[in-house]
Amino acid sequence: MTVAEAGEAAVLEVLSGAAGDVGDDPVGNGDDAAVLGPADATVVTTDMLVEGTHFRLDLTNWRDLGRRAVAQNVSDVLAMGADCSRILVALAVPGHTEMDQIAHLAAGIHAEAARSGAVVVGGDLTSAGVVVVGVTAIGTLPRGAAPLRIDGARPGDRIGLTGLPGRSAAGLALLLAGHPGGDLAAAHRVPHTPIGSGTAARRAGASALTDVSDGLLRDLSGLTRASGVTADLDAAALPVDPGLRRAAVTLTDGDAGKGKVKGQKQSPGDDDDNAVPAAAVSTHDESDPIISARVMDWILDGGEDHGLLGTFPPGVEVPAEFTLIGTIREGAPGEVTVDGVARTPGGWDSARGAN
């Protein structure tokens, strides 16, 4: 059954979940607006995913799309030092969309919301030529807790990052080149921000926190610009997923082998994984400059990992999920150096696309 056949009410019921499942809020789904209970401070953010710009339905699936739409908004709430408690969804889909697809999208939305302990308290549906998933995420801060702003970094602070940067960008590159992409593609489809890492940073005494959506350098530059300071990154301290190097080899070999005859594979299973045979890897040693540059570009400029990037004053005990990657000093606001050399952020500008 399609969305057009089922009608708005049926779609919103699937999207919103059971009407009773709205936590302790005075009004949940099914009314003009949701009404949330008392809060000392409410954290709120909104973001949309647009088909063709942020995702292609041939490279992802409806469940992962739902998870990603929630995850990237939850990440913004975590980045204020809060935890997410409620999700609102505004969805636009073509009328011929199948209700099964909506059910998978809703399952992803609810699964990712549940991971944060959040409930879905509202939805909106409209028709459109492309799929657009708009999410509003809401969290609360306990009484007296100061939000972690983007402008609080001070000279002497250490810079910490959660997760492994560049995985989403590498996964996307593999997918676009026709590889299944494995774990990296999964990381692209659904970014992972550790729940609780924002509150952990706040309780530890972080001075600033933001989430990496547009690229490590670009978002760090935004943080240092807002704070009026310069950041120095230590390349050797950056956490590196070993899969990035394998992905770079796969893609570099693919570039080099574009003239080769295709279609010689006997078994379809040969295409099921992007693992590169040891022989292929061995043609590139650790210092191969093309491979290393590709990996470094992903780490520094790849977007959509949604790791949390924070600054921690001297003496503060940094939570275990943060890897220390550099320091803050006085200097040109917004400048970021890597091993002492200033580097202009690449990454993603939402108005321009890739820089």
Next chain:
Amino acid sequence: MTVAEAGEAAVLEVLSGAAGDVGDDPVGNGDDAAVLGPADATVVTTDMLVEGTHFRLDLTNWRDLGRRAVAQNVSDVLAMGADCSRILVALAVPGHTEMDQIAHLAAGIHAEAARSGAVVVGGDLTSAGVVVVGVTAIGTLPRGAAPLRIDGARPGDRIGLTGLPGRSAAGLALLLAGHPGGDLAAAHRVPHTPIGSGTAARRAGASALTDVSDGLLRDLSGLTRASGVTADLDAAALPVDPGLRRAAVTLTDGDAGKGKVKGQKQSPGDDDDNAVPAAAVSTHDESDPIISARVMDWILDGGEDHGLLGTFPPGVEVPAEFTLIGTIREGAPGEVTVDGVARTPGGWDSARGAN
């Protein structure tokens, strides 16, 4: 200068307005999320407008688009018995969009927010092939105030409506037929919900309240279904904008005169207004069934007027902005009668389009 040339930061600055202009909130624009101050109950809703589905840029303008996107969300907050205090905007536009157009959109957003006493506290920008404006509106309820739910109508309640229904639908019909549309087209471009009417209904003691977005019958049917009651409308009590009759005459004459030779007008000024000459009106008397049916369809099934539809228990003094149009009684949940005859809602289903 285009959006792609200006970049995301410049666009968000225009959209969000001055960074200092965020009221008393702990964190306003420019961070991962906004942080709102203490609230006893927070009202939150989200809706998106999609180019091609909800608007055409040749039939509206960027300023009115911004106003409409905010107004329809504010209306949902009012419909909970609250007033709107904050607005978040998620915008998708093609990269070739001019910054002047963004400035007009932002001016409309800010003007309509200001009408509600609300401030813009966050924004998101992305690129897309069509324009999508997603708005999240937030309001608060004072301590102890019960939100006006959609399921509170009880037998014996009177039904009240703000504004003049059908104006938006008639305005759209004029625009689609190539008429300038005048006041009705303006009502389509920017719906008007009286600020304060939701809190007035709550203070007066309304039992239920919703906003008319999909059509009077459809939204009233939703209210009565949620409340488990039937509504009886009195056709003679429905408020009628006299412009609806003129619009129906214009469109009916247009239908009848489709074979006529065009292009005989000497002055371009002749096209500047959709006023119909008295002679043309006089060919249709008050009881013309085609005209009357068209007007009645607009009133009962026209969407997007965003009037507030409320129910008021016996003895409650109904606020002046509400016109009484019928009564609630025991009966089949969701049923609505007009002068005693059950009528199936037409109006707008967001999944199916017009029914």
